[in-house]
Amino acid sequence: MSSTAQPYTFSQRAQKITSSTIREILKVTERPEIISFAGGLPAPQGFPVDTINAAYDRVLRENGRSALQYGPTEGYAPLRAWVANDLKRVGAAHVSPDEVLIVSGSQQALDMLGKLFIDPGSKVLVESPSYLGALQSFSLFEPRYQSVATDAGGLVPEALTDECVRDARFIYALPNFQNPTGTTLNLERRKALVARCAQAGVPIIEDDPYGDLRYAGQALPGLLGLGRAAGATVIRLGSFSKVLAPGLRLGYIVAPQPIIAKLVQIKQATDLHTATLTQMAVYEAVNGGFLETHLPTVRELYKQQCGYMLKAMEEFFPATTAWTHPEGGMFLWVTLPEHIDASELLARAIQQNVAFVPGEPFYAGDDRRINTLRLSFVTVPEDKIRQGIAILGRLINESVVGLNSKAA
Amino acid sequence: MSSTAQPYTFSQRAQKITSSTIREILKVTERPEIISFAGGLPAPQGFPVDTINAAYDRVLRENGRSALQYGPTEGYAPLRAWVANDLKRVGAAHVSPDEVLIVSGSQQALDMLGKLFIDPGSKVLVESPSYLGALQSFSLFEPRYQSVATDAGGLVPEALTDECVRDARFIYALPNFQNPTGTTLNLERRKALVARCAQAGVPIIEDDPYGDLRYAGQALPGLLGLGRAAGATVIRLGSFSKVLAPGLRLGYIVAPQPIIAKLVQIKQATDLHTATLTQMAVYEAVNGGFLETHLPTVRELYKQQCGYMLKAMEEFFPATTAWTHPEGGMFLWVTLPEHIDASELLARAIQQNVAFVPGEPFYAGDDRRINTLRLSFVTVPEDKIRQGIAILGRLINESVVGLNSKAA
Incomplete structure (x- = not known):
């Protein structure tokens, strides 16, 4: 045998x-x-190759041993504070650094959120169509997808009927220049979306890797700030991939502290922490207003x-x-x-x-x-x-x- | 409501x-x-702060745009080839670069192997005691642990009774200077372990972050080479954390190609790929025989x-x-x-x-x-x-x- x-x-x-x-x-x-x-x-x-090279060089010369050592799972404290402050630009004031968790690229955030929220068969709301990489991450945790209609103005809030939102673990949305469609959710719909999710108790995952790449139209406030004002739970994903470089694999999650605390435990089991050197070098690069x-x-x-x-x-x-x-x-x-x-x-x-x-x-x-x-x-x-x-x-x-x- | x-x-x-x-x-x-x-x-x-700084500088000056771009999920090809060749030192000749997957530290390998092998209730064999970080990773996938006895000579192969190994998804073992006990599995037991697992059809996960830090006694062949010779499935985890620096977050998995292929799909959903710049810089640092x-x-x-x-x-x-x-x-x-x-x-x-x-x-x-x-x-x-x-x-x-x- x-x-x-x-x-x-x-x-x-x-x-x-x-x-x-x-x-x-x-x-x-x-x-x-x-x-x-x-x-x-x-x-x-x-x-910005030269800026990044100068940042690595300075970090390694001035704090080499710290930069090469294990670091806290939450992330490098100055970078967390920088992210918290930078969110003012998208209309979210008063975010605490404790509400920021540094991750090894946005894709990792999707994996960790799958672990946090999805049991086999859990209902998950996604735009139709949605980002393929998110579907791949979430699918490892075997959710039941519920599509939410979109049109040229992005996600249609009226599609979030009582039946649609019932028992949903979260809605995953890309409000700016969505991947794959390139469409943007207008301000009226943003407000309707956060109000609806606040009322229904459905957390919103706001994935915004492209928000800083606006080259036409008017900048709109992000779902994080609008959602907090409306009493919705918003988990915002940001990335340095499109504003600096994707080969660094650096992003972040912004969420209420009880969610961050649980995500920190999940991240510890997932990869201990994001590379210390990368975090310190990126902080060094962006800290003086470079972006x-x-x-x-x-x-x-x-x-x-x-x-x-x-x-x-x-x-x-x-x-x-x-x-x-x-x-x-x-x-x-x-x-x-x-x-x-x-x-x-x-x-x-x-x-x-x-x-x-x-x-x-x-x-x-x-x-x-x-x-x-x-x-x-x-x-x-x-x-x-x-x-x-x-x-x-x-x-x-x-x-x-x-x-x-x-x-x- | x-x-x-x-x-x-x-x-x-x-x-x-x-x-x-x-x-x-x-x-x-x-x-x-x-x-x-x-x-x-x-x-x-x-x-080696200066060596690492020089490696980053050279990569960014000579191949900055490639180093900062997205890369293949499998990892940077020259680094995969370096790892495959380096395994000769632990007695595993003829490893193909296609059998190597670069990961963001060994802890990530544990997460990915949990995804690959563990359904809720799956039996998983672990040394008693075992590495806490592995237990944390595997536990997210809700296995049923079966402890395998250890003594001053490491894991006791005789503890792998028919009942113990039946339906086990894998055995997780740290043969060199185990975390937490510091004990080393002797050669006789290594051979008995791989023979037993080959016979029972139980894959071995060989976690070896410390193998290069031997300062007493005689170097022993790793389970990978011994296992291949004996017809066992061995998945070897290696890390640059202890030989270069942990703040880089860089490690690798070595396994038969069908397992690597599935792990590549899992890694794509987990974090797309490991940082290109880190991989290129580490390759630059180790390539000339620096270690x-x-x-x-x-x-x-x-x-x-x-x-x-x-x-x-x-x-x-x-x-x-x-x-x-x-x-x-x-x-x-x-x-x-x-x-x-x-x-x-x-x-x-x-x-x-x-x-x-x-x-x-x-x-x-x-x-x-x-x-x-x-x-x-x-x-x-x-x-x-x-x-x-x-x-x-x-x-x-x-x-x-x-x-x-x-x-x-």
Whole structure:
């Protein structure tokens, strides 16, 4: 009997994990000849390499042994205080450093919040569509997703009916330049959302990695400040990935202290703490107000890139295709004529050396729209954007013609 | 009804988390007047600050934009290859870089392995006692622990009876200078362990953060190489925390490719990937053979520190007290006369400004021995070691006298 023993047995949750569509696509897009609108990479010319190098050097020269030692799970105290103070910019005054927990990138925050809130079968509210990485994190804890409708103005508060919110453990929302759609929740809806969640006792997870990348329209207060004023529980996720650099893996969670206290215990079991050196170097880099001078150049770059893509789409996409007009961030969302399957379009596009991400994996519920896709515009040069969009436009047109001829 | 809605509901697993004893103790030991043998911190004078600073500087100057960008979940390819090759030193030849996954410290590996293997109620085998941080990680996934007996020679292979190993998802073992006991598994037992696990189909998680810190006795082959030869599934955890510095948060998992592939999916959902910059800088630091010149100085330092403590214990501890004689690592384990409760001893020791960790939380099963404690010797100066051990010796003697007078 022993000789036939299985070498190992995976957990139920691990057996359910399937390969990410985006991940498989990204493998193809590493080929240099591919014009890829599929990535989620920020533009590397926006990384302040010299500032970061100077910060590491200063920390290691002046406090090397502390920077290389284990540190508190909560995070480096001066960085927590910096984050607490910085939240005034998004309309949340009076946040205490004790309400800030430093994490190893926002994705880790999603994993920890899954651990904190989700039992198998727990109801979790997500925008439809929502950030794929969040769905992957939460899914490890086997929730039951309830989709919340969105439109060009973002999440629709009226969709939060009594039945929808009942027993929900939380709602996960991306109010600014959402990944994947690029849409922004307007002020009226923000207020309606926090009021509704306060009344229903549903915590809001506000994921805002792109908020500082606004290059059009007017800045709006975040859900954290609005929610606190309305009596809602808001857990805000922030990140240094888009304002400094993603390769640092640094982010933070802001929440009421009882939630932070429990998350600290979870983080201790998850990875002890976030790298001390990284935290001290980032604090050193941002402490003197560096982001105020740095961010305008990043915003200008992203605005230009977004403009190149929108201009090309106007020129090459058929009138039957619709797309969002982001006020910031890295993505826009395309809705093809119905009955065009974006996955099928991708297969043909890759043959022409153009890649994007089909919309389907961003949907958690059964309201999937297979005629949608996400385009990232930040890392591709202007001429390649134009060339790639021209190819996509031609392929979409061919599909439309194909459909029409079938219909005829 | 809405107005009385609860603000939030934690998951079952989160509700079960209790505060770590070590963590609460460490808060007290931050007071400068405390002589703390409680910590698990490596000696900071062993951190190669200048080498690390030079490595960061070089990486940022030469490859700054790549180092600051998102990277592959598997890890930085040259570092994976370095790890695969380095395993020859512990007797594992022919490891492929595809069998290496870079993680954000060994603690993260434990979290990911919990996700991979543990369903609620799954049987998990752990040494008695075992590393507290591993018990904390695994416990989030609600296993059923089965303790495996240990003695001065480490884990006792004969304790792995048919009933013990039946349906076990894995055995978690620390073969070198175990945390908390400081004991080392001898070669005969290593061979018996891997043979038994191969036969029973139980994967072995070999956690070896201290293996490079051997300062006495003879180096022994790791379970990875022995296990592969014997047909066992071995998952090896390594760390740069003790050979370079823990504040970097960098470690790795070595396992058969099908396990690595699943762990990569789990890591993607857990934190996307480990910091690119950290991986590139550590590769830059270790690539030229730096550890071969650096490690002897760390070993010499730890050997001295261990010697100071052993000498003081010989002088001040009563004959009724026993302790381990580590061949490496950072800890030793004390067994007090039975009926002396180490937690009660700690309360009295802290009043005399001396701290340690009671043994009880290191036990997962019902075989807890409350008359045990862990001492760390690496960060306390010689005179303070002597002073602190003298105080502990006096307090133990007082307990013995107290017991004797009660008995009389």
